[in-house]
Amino acid sequence: MNVQFVAAVEEIPEGQRKIVQVGKRSVGIFNIRGKYYALLNYCPHYGAELCKGLVSGTTMESHVYEFIYGKDQEIIRCPWHGWEFDIKTGCSLFDEQVKAKRFEVIVQDGQIGLILGAQSKRE
Numbered sequence: 001m002n003v004q005f006v007a008a009v010e011e012i013p014e015g016q017r018k019i020v021q022v023g024k025r026s027v028g029i030f031n032i033r034g035k036y037y038a039l040l041n042y043c044p045h046y047g048a049e050l051c052k053g054l055v056s057g058t059t060m061e062s063h064v065y066e067f068i069y070g071k072d073q074e075i076i077r078c079p080w081h082g083w084e085f086d087i088k089t090g091c092s093l094f095d096e097q098v099k100a101k102r103f104e105v106i107v108q109d110g111q112i113g114l115i116l117g118a119q120s121k122r123e
């Protein structure tokens with residue numbers, strides 16, 4: 001298991017992100033309600049810096065004329081054309097087959113590490 005430690009937990013408070021360089025890759029680390037998630041800072045559409053996008057929630061499945069907001073802090077919107085991705089899974093909201101690359105994250109002794117070279121599991 002190749003782990004690259006990239007930040008201390010204090011550097012990324014809840015609701016915040018940090019973009020780090022890991023070799024040639026730029027990676028965004030997100031703290032969502034105390035858990036850390038990592039996405040490659042590269043949008044699968046045309047390659048924008050995805051992790052610099054707006055983080056928000058989205059509308060959930062609901063009945064006609066109903067508006068249910070959910071997944072607060074879990075959705076990132078690409079700054080170029082607005083494609084939206086679930087930060088936890090990397091899946092786009094419009095097609096689960098369209099994904100941003102994500103990395104498994106571990107926290108050890110107050111340090112946030114990325115597990116490199118392993119295929120990430122979806123939640």
Ligand code: FES
Nearest residue numbers: 043045046078081
């Ligand atoms: S480059 Fe991200 S939506 Fe187009």
